[in-house]
Amino acid sequence: MHPIVIIGSGMAGYTVAREFRKLNPEQELVMISADDAVNYAKPTLSNALVGNKAPDQIALGDAAKMSAQLNMRIETLTEVTALQSEQHQIILKKDGTETAQPYSQLILAVGANPVRLAIAGDGSDDIHVVNNLNDYKTFRENLSLRNDKRVVILGAGLIGCEFANDLQNTGHKVTVIDLAPQPLGRLLPAHVATAFKENLEETGIRFVLGTTVEKISRVEHGDYQVVLANGQSLTADIVLSAIGLQPQLALAKSAGIETSRGILTNLQLNTSHADIFAVGDCAEVNGLLLPYVMPIMQQARALAKTLNGESTAVHYPAMPVAVKTPAAPLTVLPAPPDVDVTWETEELDDGMIARALDSDATLRGFVLLGPTAGKQRLTLTKLVPDLIPVTV
Template sequence: MHPIVIIGSGMAGYTVAREFRKLNPEQELVMICADDAINYAKPTLSNALAGKKAPEQIALGDAAKMGAQLNMRIEVHTWVKAIDAEQHLLTLEKDGVESQQAYAKLVLAVGANPLRLAISGDGSDDIHVVNNLNDYKAFREQLAARQDKRVVILGAGLIGCEFANDLQNTEHQVTVIDLAPQPLGRLLPEFIATAFKQNLEETGIHFVLGTTVDKVSKLEKGDYLVTLADGRSLSADVVLSAVGLQPNITLAKEAGIHTSRGVLTNGLLETNLADIYAVGDCAEVNGTLLPYVMPIMQQARALAKTLNGETTQVHYPAMPVAVKTPAAPLTVLPAPVDVEVTWQNEELDDGMIAKAFDSNATLRGFVLLGQTAGKQRLALSKLVPDLIPAAV
């Protein structure tokens, strides 16, 4: 019998392997990845500085350790060049040499790639993105090499704000630039975004909103001049881009797998091709992309059962997202985008609770700002209907 093959060594790939091994210690498992397959929790990258964690301390295990732990063959620095769905065969390339790998079931856990803005200037190639541990090492190395510690962050979304808080907490001077008129524009109603921004500004973070970066130029001292689209400019020692992620769909598309924003799957995480599944940041499940930890866990548990012969639909309960910004503790449960909601707001001494109700007065989402509000997380989550109900 051919092995189950997982493409990708991120949180999704490793979690599927771990959950499957709980159910089936014997079935042959193979993981194929283009990088070194070091296992780590990606969410720790955006608050590692304040946690005094060096990049080496973030790693939980290398490929050898993880392979032994999960009784799994891990092929590192290996590219999947093509999927032959009919023959259940992968074409691989490692060190310029092609080979083939047969599979019984195939799991695409290929993640997402950072979006990059079109920015001119001789410093644009030096803009960091942090999408994996190696990216983070490079970012930390440049931070350590600079004395003035002025960091410009492109993007006031979740990752941009988390990095801003982490850097500001460790005596960096942080400026966050975004075209949107407010931080976390896609997650927060305006009145909460204003309070959130104010809390971060009180720590010294500077927001420049309603514009974008046009050009990054190198200066003689090794720092950079960042020129904005509105003509203003500022100096930086390090520039970090955190403008979002794009699911990695190229391999799937070339194999004839249906894609939209991500790799399209049903509630069983099946693609349109037999025995091929998708999980994690690349998976668009029933039309929904949720690149967060909790959905990945739900997907992995369900898929592990299905791979072991117990067909199981993924179940999405209400899954609030905790934003790692200690200066403005924030928990967000976004309302479904296709549902019209009305916000009700309750002010607290140290923050606020905002609830999103639909036309039937059903709670569909919420935002909790501050320590006191955060304690309502579990109680409110229980009142929100499941995004994908549990199978009966």
């Protein structure tokens, strides 16, 4: 019998392997990684400075350790050049040599790539993105070389705001730029976003909203001039882009697997091709693309059972997202995109609770801002219907 093959060594790939090994210690497992396959928790990157964690302390285990722990062959620094579903094999390239790797079942855990803006200027090539631990090491190395610590962040989404909070609270001067009129534009109603922004501004973070970056130029002393579409100009020591992520679809598309925003799967995480599954940030499950930790955990548990012969649909309970911005503690449970909601807000001394109610007055989502509001997380979560119910 051919092995089960996992393409990708991020949180999704390792979690599937771990969950499968709980059920089946013997079936041959192979992981293919384009990088060094170091295992780490990606969410720790955006608050490692406050936690006084050096990049090397973030790693939980290298490929050798994970291979032994999970009884799994791990191929590092290996590119998948082709997916041949009819032959049940993938073509690998390592050190210039191509080989065929057969599979019984294949898991695409290929993640997502950072969105990159087309920005003019000779400084645009120096923009940092942090999508993995190696990116983060480079960012921290460059950051440590700077004296003035002026950081410009492109993007006021979840990752941009988390990095802004982490950097501002460790002696940096942070400016966040976004085309949207508010931070966390896709997650928060306007009145909560305003309060959230004000809380972060009290720490010294500066927001420049409703505009975008047109040009980044290198100037004297290794500084950068950042020119905005509204005519403003900023000086930065380092520029970090956190515009968002785009599911990695190239391999799936090349094999004729159906894609939309992500790789399309059913509730069992099957793609349109037999014996090929998708999981994690690349997977659009039953129309939902949720690049967060909890959905990955739910997917991995269900997929592990399916791979072990017990076909299991993924179950999505209500899954709140905790935003790592201690200056403005925030928990968000977005309402389903296809549900019309009205917001009811309860003001508190140190924040607010905003409830998203549908036409039947059923709670479909919420936002908790501040320490007191955060204590309502479990109580409110229990009131929200499952996003994908348990199927029998």
